[in-house]
Amino acid sequence: MTASHYAPDTLLGRYEWHARAACRGDAKIFFGAGGLVDIARRVCGSCPVRQQCLDQAMRLESGLAHDFRFGVWGGLDPKQRARLDPDVRARSEKRKNVPRYGGKPLAPCGTRGAYERHKRKREPVDDACQAAYDEYLAARSTRASRKAAA
Incomplete structure (x- = not known):
């Protein structure tokens, strides 16, 4: 053999x-x-x-x-x-469940991005988004006043 x-x-x-x-x-x-x-x-x-x-x-x-x-x-x-x-189906479902606008995931409510989206789409602004935007404006004005004082 x-x-x-x-x-x-x-x-x-x-x-x-x-x-x-x-x-x-x-x-x-x-x-x-x-x-x-x-x-x-x-x-x-x-x-x-x-x-x-x-x-x-x-x-x-x-x-x-x-x-x-x-x-x-x-x-x-x-x-x-x-x-x-x-x-492949699982990946596709995962992507499908993410709300999108212009190819980017939507900003969650309670953020400045969501506030701006509501305004842009002429939607009513919820309290969480309004609070986030107010916080942004306050931080912005604080930065501006610090910069002017320096």
Whole structure:
């Protein structure tokens, strides 16, 4: 018996489904651009190992944004797979729950920034925002008087 220079084939069972895939040997339509996506989805629709393919894609791409995912796997395009990924979904939910104005998080009430936002949007100013703004004006006038005395 001769010694092998290769590691034993321990992964064969994990990827044996590749041999039964409907797309075997035709990677161009799955990683091409444009109208090929619809053709790829049709091929995936009749594939007996569609779920294993999708599972592998989700394992390989775990945590990646859709910009870093490529091709059609298990009948889904990169954006569809990103929406299924719990890590990506969690990041998306976190961003969605932060109120934004002009791309920046909104200043919380009780701050000068919130007071100015209320004024800019012609909203009623609550007591906490008014108090924060009054405090700002008092500090500003104190600084001005110190500067004049110096």
